[in-house]
Amino acid sequence: MSTAATGSHVPTRTAARAVELTKVYGSGETEVRALDGVDVEIPRGRFTAVMGPSGSGKSTLMHCLAGLDTVTDGKVFVGDVDLTGLKDGQLTRLRRDKIGFIFQAFNLLPTLTALENITLPSDIAGRKPDTAWLDTVVEAVGLGDRLSHRPAELSGGQQQRVACARALASRPELIFGDEPTGNLDSRSGAEVLGFLRRSVDELGQTIVMVSHDPTAAAYADHVLFLQDGRIVDEMPEPTTDKVIERMKAFDGRQDG
Numbered sequence: 001m002s003t004a005a006t007g008s009h010v011p012t013r014t015a016a017r018a019v020e021l022t023k024v025y026g027s028g029e030t031e032v033r034a035l036d037g038v039d040v041e042i043p044r045g046r047f048t049a050v051m052g053p054s055g056s057g058k059s060t061l062m063h064c065l066a067g068l069d070t071v072t073d074g075k076v077f078v079g080d081v082d083l084t085g086l087k088d089g090q091l092t093r094l095r096r097d098k099i100g101f102i103f104q105a106f107n108l109l110p111t112l113t114a115l116e117n118i119t120l121p122s123d124i125a126g127r128k129p130d131t132a133w134l135d136t137v138v139e140a141v142g143l144g145d146r147l148s149h150r151p152a153e154l155s156g157g158q159q160q161r162v163a164c165a166r167a168l169a170s171r172p173e174l175i176f177g178d179e180p181t182g183n184l185d186s187r188s189g190a191e192v193l194g195f196l197r198r199s200v201d202e203l204g205q206t207i208v209m210v211s212h213d214p215t216a217a218a219y220a221d222h223v224l225f226l227q228d229g230r231i232v233d234e235m236p237e238p239t240t241d242k243v244i245e246r247m248k249a250f251d252g253r254q255d256g
Contacts, residue, residue: 014041014042023064033229036229046222048209050223068095096170099176101176104178104182114147117163129169146162
């Protein structure tokens, strides 16, 4: 298992980690233990997929690692920063400066052009985007001739690539994707996944993607499998067939 040491120093090769991470919703008879003492390390400059049956805790894990949800017990680090010790304002700044997000819904503003959507986080933060980096991202995502188009004038795959470029534009240390191809057909999904793969290989990005799709997981360097709020397995160098076989084991357990 990708278990980190429990000291406060995080090696530079680690983008994020959780130590004895527990997340409980509700109490008494309605208590749900979404995460149950998870230890995990997310390596820098790699593409990690998180998979598991519905209700396994995979989205909760992503939300806790990204600082979108509080933890009940344990620690979460992004780089060497302990998220569980931050105040709301500090957490907001950390998410803005160090983390990018790609969601199943594209979350683009319909009145803005593609370029304006891409630079929106920087504009809100009052920062000018790095022009050279922005050009690199736009070229990598293949949207050079679509920058003046509004979302309604773009296909679903193009809209999600705008969302990917927006996540990359501020050069975050980490990008979290929550089912980023869930609303796309297979061709558009492959375009987006190919871009995410290249952003790791060519731009040095670190990506954590929650997915239920074995084909999507096969783009990753490494797959973590969750069940009942715990990491029960991991797979380096995944292929679609290997992931399907592993997921069948979950089905068998649940049926038994």
